[in-house]
Amino acid sequence: MQTKIQKSASMGLGAVFGFLLVLVGATTFDIQAAMFLFEDFQLPIVLAVAMMTGVVGVWMIKRMKASSIIVQQQIEFMKIPFSRNLLLGSVFFGTGWALTASCPGTAVAMLGEGKLIGVPVVAGILAGTWLFGFYSKQKQAGLK
Amino acid sequence: MESYMITAWLGGLLIGWLVVLHFLMIGRGAGCSTAYACVVDVLHKEINLFGTLDPMKFFFVLGLPLGGLAHTLLFQQGWSLSFDMGVYEQVLPVSIGLKVLVLFIGGILLGFGARMAGGCTTGHALVGGALLSWTSMLTAVLFFVVAMITTWIMFFIV
Structure with a gap:
């Protein structure tokens, strides 16, 4: 496909x-x-x-x-269904947006412009995504 | 003043059409944060952390720097590397190491938050807005309000 x-x-x-x-x-x-x-x-x-x-x-x-x-x-x-996770996730995301003045899309676009600020930000987003994967896996395991 | 209004209106119009074009061509909504999950998924093949992912999101994000490069070459004075953050230089730590640390932590919050909230600014504000999804619009508003409050704290309190 x-x-x-x-x-x-x-x-x-x-x-x-x-x-x-x-x-x-x-x-x-x-x-x-x-x-x-x-x-x-x-x-x-x-x-x-x-x-x-x-x-x-x-x-x-x-x-x-x-x-x-x-x-x-x-x-x-x-459409993404509503969940309480969404509210807490928004707080994390908003704080990250303010600290880096970027979001997951713009940080990558910056790399093409030669803005090296994007490097630690992209690395951080990858780490954060990875952390969330483990966190939700753990949570699932805990529920079983 | 006038030229920036033209840029904003024209840019907004084009971004809106791009969201629509993405639906029309690929058959699904555009998105950026899923691409990071795709990368983590490939690095961590032995455990499936995220369930089913749309691999096309990865290729979409792979295109982003090409667009950034094209804009720089066409409309800006030459391509060069920079580590300058404009007005944020006043509020971020002066030492490079600490600055990188703050940006990395900010990135972690973005990545963790985006997965927890089911999408980033693109998925919720642009695509969710186009679909008139109340959940997405609420999320986008929350993203903005939290970022705004944090920015005010950064610039006026700390």
């Missing part, structure tokens, strides 16, 4: 996304700080416009009952 075309398409879309993240200033530390300190509203505008555009686009896909182009299959519009 995972053809080379699918992989390259994913990578191509990722490259465009990386380009756009840099274009709108999501990888610029001062613009991140300005957003959280309410000094300028560039990133909140980007987010709001992107969300509205996404809503319209998804509505159109659903209306056309389109199937995905590369693998002809029904498009999955998966």
